[in-house]
Every structure is written in C-alpha cells, then in structure tokens.
Amino acid sequence: MTAKQILASDTAHPEITIGGWVRTRRDSKQFSFLEINDGSCLANVQVIADSGIPGYDAVPQLTTGASVEITGKLVESPGKNQKWELHAASLKLLGTADDSYPLQKKGHGAEFLRTIPHLRSRTNLFGAVFRVRSKISFAVHQFFQERGFHHVHTPIITTSDCEGAGEMFRITAGEEEFFGAPAYLTVSGQLEGETLACGLGSIYTFGPTFRAENSHTTRHASEFWMVEPEVAFADLEADMTLAEDNVHYLIDYALEHCAEDLAFFNKFLDKSLIERLTKLSKTPFQRVTYTEAVDILLKSGKKFDYPVEWGTNLQSEHERFLTEEHFKTPVTVYNYPKKIKPFYMRQNDDCFDGSDRPTVAAMDLLVPGIGELIGGSQREERGEILDEALRAHDLDPEAYKGYTDLRRYGTVPHAGYGLGFERMLMFLTGVSNIRDVLPYPRTPA
RNA sequence: UCCGACAUAGCUCAGCGGUAGAGCGGGUGACUGUUAAUCACUAGGUCGUAGGUUCGAAUCCUACUGUCGGAGCCA
Known part of the structure; x- marks a missing residue:
C-alpha cells in the first residue's frame, strides 16, 4: 500500500506492506520510531519497530535516505501528530544511505538542492511541487477534453519559425545539415496548430518548447512546457474567455486535488x-485594452523607470503596476499596437480607417507576481491582408505557403494562445523560481 | 546581452589586515511513546581560481570562473 492509501484508511488493518525511504529515526532501548515517505503524498507513515522482530538488526543502518520495505499491522496511533501508525512485524533494508547522503533532516536552500536534481524529489518541497505538476498536467488535458478539443502533437523538430517567439536552437548531426535544410527545436506549435485547427476545429498542444534566449531571470527557462490551444470560428473575445476559464479551472483543480501540498506551500513559501x-x-x-492600460499608467502619478507612451511595449514595471497595484487581480490587456506585434495577428478596423x-487583436493575461502567464491573439484570416503583413515584416510569403494556403482554401476566423505551464505552476504553488518547478531545469550559462 | 551582489566546514552563515568560528548535520555515548526529540562528548576547512599590494591577506586591489538577483526579450 502507498502512504497515501494507508493514511486515508478508515479502519485498522491486520497486515500491510509499505516500501519507502527513511526520513528520520528515533531510537529507544526496546524499539525505534521510523518516519517513512514513499512519495505518494507529503505525509510520512510512522512505523514502530520493536527490537526482536525479523530484520531489526538492520535498524542502525536505517539512516535518513535509506530504503526499506516494512510489513506489519496498521493501528490507531496514541501519538498526537498522526492518526495511524504501522507496528512492524518484519523489516527489510533495501538500500543504505551512508553519511555522504546530502539531504539532512533540516531544511536546505533551493540553490543547494538545484545541484542535486536527482535527489531533491525526496524533499518535502520538491515532492509536493512534482506531485502538483502531475495533477495540473492532467487537469490541462481534462479542461480541453471536456470542451471537445483534440490533443494534437505538433513537431518538436521544425523548419518553421514563429516570428516574435524568440531565438531558436539549431539542430545538426555533427557538421551535417541532416534534413537538407536548416532545422530547429520548436519555439511554438502555433503555426502547425493553426493548420490542424482549420480541419479539426478546436485543438490544443501541450509539450516542450525551446528558446535560445539568453534570459537570466526567475521566469525563463531554455526548455519549458507550453499549452497552446487553437480554435476555429473564434474571435479575440472567445479567446480571452477561454484563457480566463483555463486559468480558473486550474486554480479550482489545484485547490480541490492538491490540498495537502498546497497547505505545505502556504506554510513554508507563501502564507497568503x-x-x-x-x-x-x-x-x-x-480586462482592459492596451490604450486604456496606457491611460491608467499615465494617470497613476507613479514614477516609472521607463516612460509610458502609446506604441511601445509595456515594461515589466508597468505590467506589475497594473496587476499588482491597480487591479490587484489577474488582468488581460488586449488590442495592442500593430507595429510591436508579429505578422500573423489579426488587424483591427482601426488599421483601415x-x-x-x-x-491588432492580441492579448496578454498578466498575473500578480509573475507577469505574463498567457499570450495570444486572433489570427489574420484574410489572405490579401496576411500577404501584405508578411511583406511588411520582410518575410517571404512563399516560405509560409502552408500557412497562407489556409487563407486561400476555406478560410475561417480563428484564435489561440500559449500558456506557460511552469509559470502557471509558480502561480499555483508560490514557488518563486522557474528552476524549481522543472525536474531538470535547463537555463543559459 | 547589460547592471548589481555573493563565493569560508556536508548544509546555513559569522569573521572584513595579525595565523579559522557558530548553529545544524555526521560520529560516539546517555535517555525517552518519540514527533525535523533531548543531553554530553567528538571529528571536519590550502576561506572559488590565478595574480598583485603588504612585515603579514579569508579580510584590500585586478582578472577569471561559478551562483544569485534585476533589466531587456518572452510563456
């Protein structure tokens, strides 16, 4: 049985077996207390091992980090801190952990734990983070599947760029141009996602994404996971509503299904x-338009390091002011200036009057503490306007033939977005560094 | 890529020109239905690397490397 099943039991049990790792041991003359964690949940199972049971001679080797398998009976605990405890009938040492084992009973700094990614999932914090990661990953699928979206697998090795998404990692086989043309790790599944949406209707991708940006912040990683829905027959309004529902759904899911781990984060990372x-x-x-957001910033009377001016990108400090000080809640900013956005975003009527x-019909969902959680847009579905936009961005329409063909044959309005999965996890857990929500974080040197 | 901070025992850190310290963890022992138990004893370090200043450098200066934070860019 897992610790989670054992601790949720509503009756005593004559015989159960648990395998796990020793977190701590307290010895008496006649018996020992062991705290066993098996990763199934945050809580440990307390084991009482009386001297004389089979395997008791191994107890001195049951130090923090050692692995054991224990069989015994589950009984109500007279102690204060747990409902159940396991009275061991037999005990089997599986693997020792000598005094070079780097994890101690007391807390470690996140920086140190990053140097031992292969062991840090044995700590309370990282066990909780990776359990929540699993649950929320499942919730992403459930959210879209409930709404009739099809999960599509867009390529990781690609020859297409997604303008505005950042620098790409080049792929070669040694010196060889393996695919006969330059190939890269994907920076976004959007372009392929659009083609699939214009056939399947509503789709989403959920997979790894790679950016060769030399960003050295707590919110950027070179390899991260992105959720990218694309919806045919949808406009920006529908896109924003889907994005907000998406975030709400994941918050509710975490509150309902990750309560124990969230309580841990609440106690040790973020009390609110x-x-x-x-x-x-x-x-x-x-929700506010970009133009309204600029007005709010101008009228705020607040001194910013970067000037607020219609037509430039909102800086981090501006976004932070909007979501943390002005609205004090997540806020979607939409309808951005055409000149600061990529070619594929749908041009609003003000481009023609x-x-x-x-x-253009772009939107960013900003959240307190993290900033941009989601970026999306309604895509330009009008062929001539798209061709013109490509040329205006010095891009060759021929290179985007598959993409422009969507507009040539049965074009439809469509929209989508990208949700940074790790940023969502940071928002849900209170973990302040993206390196600590990825099992093996990859960031620039 | 730019700006800034930091690098001392296994971990967290103090020391900031006069010959290396604490707490935790480890080891040993005692004690206890205990709760990251408690008490006693004990072993651990060329003070990131390479130069320089000085009678003397963990301490001051320079470079390099690494880590962290902020900015830009984005998810």
Missing part, C-alpha cells in the same frame, strides 16, 4: 497562497 487562490477562484478577472493608432 491558499487565501489568494480561493478568492481568485470566485472572482472574474479584469486612417487612425494613427492601429491595433
């Missing part, structure tokens, strides 16, 4: 985590 998530789960997010502030 559960209160904040609970409140957010019941509150609609805010002579306005000096032309915009």
